[in-house]
Amino acid sequence: MDMKINKMLAAVGVSSMLLGTALVGCSSESSGGGENEDGKTVVELAGWGSTPEEEKLLKETIASFEEKHPDIEVKHEVIADQYMDVTKTRLVGGEAADVFYLDALEAPSLIDTGVLEPLDDYVSEDFDIEDFEEPLLNAFKVDGTQYGFPKDFSTLSLFYNETALEEAGLEGPPETWEELGEYAEKLTVDEDGDGQPERFGLGLSKELARQFYKFQPYGGQVVDDNGKAAFASEEAIASLKPVIEMYQEDQSAGLPSDVGTDWGGDMFGQGKAAMVIEGNWTIPFLEDNFSDLNFTTAELPTINGEKATAAFTVAYVMNKQSEVKEASWELISYLTGKEGMETWTSKGFALPTRKSVAEKLGYDEDPLRQSFVEGASYAQPWQAGKNLPTIMTNFDNQFISALLGEQTLEEAMQKAQDTANKEIESSN
Amino acid sequence: MDPMKKEDHSQVFQKRGSKQKKQPRRPKKVRSKAFKEGFSGYLFMSPTIFTIGIFVVIPILYALYLSFNDVQLLGGIGYEFIGLDNYTRSFDDDRAMIALKNTAEYVFIVVPVQTCLALLLAAALNSNIRGKNAFRIIFFLPTVTSSAVLTIIFMWMYNPDGLINTILAFLQMPTYNWLADPSIALKSIMIMNIWATAPFFMVIYLAAMQDISDSVYEAATIDGANWWQKFIYITIPILKPVTFFVVVMGVIGTFQLFDQSYIFSGGSGGPNNSTLTIVLLIYQYAFKSLDMGYASALAVILAIIIMVVTLIQKKFFGEEKLHD
Numbered sequence: 001m002d003m004k005i006n007k008m009l010a011a012v013g014v015s016s017m018l019l020g021t022a023l024v025g026c027s028s029e030s031s032g033g034g035e036n037e038d039g040k041t042v043v044e045l046a047g048w049g050s051t052p053e054e055e056k057l058l059k060e061t062i063a064s065f066e067e068k069h070p071d072i073e074v075k076h077e078v079i080a081d082q083y084m085d086v087t088k089t090r091l092v093g094g095e096a097a098d099v100f101y102l103d104a105l106e107a108p109s110l111i112d113t114g115v116l117e118p119l120d121d122y123v124s125e126d127f128d129i130e131d132f133e134e135p136l137l138n139a140f141k142v143d144g145t146q147y148g149f150p151k152d153f154s155t156l157s158l159f160y161n162e163t164a165l166e167e168a169g170l171e172g173p174p175e176t177w178e179e180l181g182e183y184a185e186k187l188t189v190d191e192d193g194d195g196q197p198e199r200f201g202l203g204l205s206k207e208l209a210r211q212f213y214k215f216q217p218y219g220g221q222v223v224d225d226n227g228k229a230a231f232a233s234e235e236a237i238a239s240l241k242p243v244i245e246m247y248q249e250d251q252s253a254g255l256p257s258d259v260g261t262d263w264g265g266d267m268f269g270q271g272k273a274a275m276v277i278e279g280n281w282t283i284p285f286l287e288d289n290f291s292d293l294n295f296t297t298a299e300l301p302t303i304n305g306e307k308a309t310a311a312f313t314v315a316y317v318m319n320k321q322s323e324v325k326e327a328s329w330e331l332i333s334y335l336t337g338k339e340g341m342e343t344w345t346s347k348g349f350a351l352p353t354r355k356s357v358a359e360k361l362g363y364d365e366d367p368l369r370q371s372f373v374e375g376a377s378y379a380q381p382w383q384a385g386k387n388l389p390t391i392m393t394n395f396d397n398q399f400i401s402a403l404l405g406e407q408t409l410e411e412a413m414q415k416a417q418d419t420a421n422k423e424i425e426s427s428n
Numbered sequence: 429m430d431p432m433k434k435e436d437h438s439q440v441f442q443k444r445g446s447k448q449k450k451q452p453r454r455p456k457k458v459r460s461k462a463f464k465e466g467f468s469g470y471l472f473m474s475p476t477i478f479t480i481g482i483f484v485v486i487p488i489l490y491a492l493y494l495s496f497n498d499v500q501l502l503g504g505i506g507y508e509f510i511g512l513d514n515y516t517r518s519f520d521d522d523r524a525m526i527a528l529k530n531t532a533e534y535v536f537i538v539v540p541v542q543t544c545l546a547l548l549l550a551a552a553l554n555s556n557i558r559g560k561n562a563f564r565i566i567f568f569l570p571t572v573t574s575s576a577v578l579t580i581i582f583m584w585m586y587n588p589d590g591l592i593n594t595i596l597a598f599l600q601m602p603t604y605n606w607l608a609d610p611s612i613a614l615k616s617i618m619i620m621n622i623w624a625t626a627p628f629f630m631v632i633y634l635a636a637m638q639d640i641s642d643s644v645y646e647a648a649t650i651d652g653a654n655w656w657q658k659f660i661y662i663t664i665p666i667l668k669p670v671t672f673f674v675v676v677m678g679v680i681g682t683f684q685l686f687d688q689s690y691i692f693s694g695g696s697g698g699p700n701n702s703t704l705t706i707v708l709l710i711y712q713y714a715f716k717s718l719d720m721g722y723a724s725a726l727a728v729i730l731a732i733i734i735m736v737v738t739l740i741q742k743k744f745f746g747e748e749k750l751h752d
Contacts, residue, residue: 084716
């Protein structure tokens with residue numbers, strides 16, 4: 001009889017232990033920050049990872065914020081991979097950070113769902129909202145409401161290997177896209193003659209993010225007024241043609257993967273491309289990893305007679321479910337304020353979105369960064385309505401097959417546009 | 429040990445007489461004892477029932493429910509019953525069709541190849557070659573390695589300047605862009621997966637082969653059969669139930685291909701949708717677009733496909749058992 005009771009007890013014990021564990025797991029943790037044991041308000045800040053140098057800079061900026069606000073503690077968290085997937089899932093579960101990074105590209109769709117706190121009521125006179133570059137501010141504005149403040153931005157410029165240009169007898173950077181094609185042909189080197197160049201004239205990036213800015217000078221666009229994909233227009237195709245010709249006919253342009261590299265900066269640094277079109281994040285990368293490389297930057301060659309480049313920007317936004325909104329705003333306003341932004345952009349990994357800070361740091365006179373700052377005045381922000389993620393996936397998928405010659409550019413773009421629009425329709 | 433029996437044994441000597449008196453009441457007592465036994469049995473199973481219920485059964489039922497709804501997650505959770513719309517949508521979804529085609533191609537190539545390879549490896553290791561234990565361990569290593577680690581190592585080897593192309597170039601053979609060429613990328617994953625999974629099924633084959641009685645082979649030898657005839661007419665027919673198991677597990681595993689193509693393409697299923705599999709597509713709809721209803725519908729469709737394929741196989745292999 002004893003044994004039976006023991007067995008029962010054991011079983012009850014095990015099950016209740018299990019149940020207990022599960023219940024503990026379920027017990028709700030409050031979303032985001034709250035108060036810590038010292039009575040300080042805790043603000044959670046989430047972002048994606050970057051280089052150790054940038055991490056250090058962000059830590060410095062946060063430390064100086066905490067010094068000025070002794071009642072606030074900032075808990076910084078890095079989301080290492082698939083940032084948007086993780087953030088969206090956490091927002092659904094009510095576990096997202098109080099303040100987090102948001103790329104301009106994702107902004108329209110996230111703002112549309114209503115999970116972000118409108119920031120207009122928090123802005124004070126001191127914050128000096130006029131100081132921001134307007135196109136970058138507008139990337140986070142919907143129907144006149146501001147949902148985020150851009151922390152920094154990057155534009156695209158032409159990186160070229162000065163030694164290679166000299167050897168080929170070329171002087172100065174190409175001024176027009178046609179000239180760029182001629183340069184690229186002269187700079188392509190295929191020593192063993194196997195048809196697979198050891199060095200391409202131009203390193204290409206095949207993503208829509210690196211192509212879309214060419215549409216406008218030809219009169220094309222990424223999306224139409226209804227937010228549907230519109231890149232299969234004659235104008236847009238005309239703007240993409242030169243790249244396809246360089247890749248297929250002249251073989252003067254190559255993809256990073258063609259030469260076993262991950263991205264344009266690496267391709268350029270290893271000497272496998274004489275020119276690449278990249279952002280200012282490439283400068284510290286090249287200086288750190290390829291210190292003997294003799295390179296400089298220039299504004300992008302004109303496209304169809306017009307200056308054009310892309311701008312990529314990221315903002316700090318506030319979680320609507322945050323329990324510490326006042327403190328969260330203190331953090332955002334410091335990080336995007338004149339003082340915080342100056343610390344954050346002082347090393348030139350990214351450029352300041354405030355005109356006064358750019359002026360103070362003297363980037364308009366820095367030989368390597370000048371072209372990026374110049375570009376800001378005519379750059380097109382990488383953003384095109386809330387359907388852009390879908391449109392981008394479909395473009396990227398088909399453009400590569402046109403580039404590889406599996407189908408014509410017209411066919412590929414038409415297919416990508418139709419698929420994207422079908423997906424947009426069925427998801428609404 | 430059964431407590432009821434223990435009680436009975438002690439009663440045999442002490443209370444033989446009194447036991448007889450109690451006999452009319454016995455059936456009732458047995459029933460209540462049986463109930464108690466059953467109850468404690470369920471109590472013992474409760475941890476497992478609890479875990480499986482919470483983490484398997486309820487999610488499956490919930491996914492089924494979600495697949496008939498339009499689910500809104502961000503900015504206020506909302507369900508809207510839309511009947512079969514999610515299912516009809518999938519027939520009109522080009523990417524779903526591409527994913528299905530890729531997955532089917534993958535299954536039809538990988539399952540036969542890995543099954544044959546596993547059988548051959550097992551046959552080789554079952555013979556009396558020198559150092560077979562060492563070979564068993566070496567062959568089994570890929571299976572115990574994490575698939576994420578394997579994928580990363582293979583991506584280095586598949587690099588245009590990597591190990592495989594270097595060897596191919598050295599042997600004067602054509603080199604390929606294993607990762608970025610849409611017509612090759614899926615095959616790169618196939619090669620990697622065959623290499624990694626075949627050894628697992630090899631172990632299963634090997635265990636079954638060692639169960640085959642030597643007398644069968646001896647009889648065949650006396651009848652004048654050579655090793656090939658023995659392999660074809662004895663080993664393979666006897667292993668038929670094992671082959672059924674291996675093929676079914678292989679089909680289920682390959683239909684659920686996700687991690688390798690996810691790492692290969694960085695989650696996009698590219699280049700040009702060539703590594704897009706059904707599970708990867710489900711992941712994209714569920715967590716990138718947060719379209720849980722449609723993602724659940726795709727998951728249910730995949731489950732139905734796997735079930736149908738398994739039933740067809742069962743028909744094809746018949747219902748034999750290893751020992752009877």
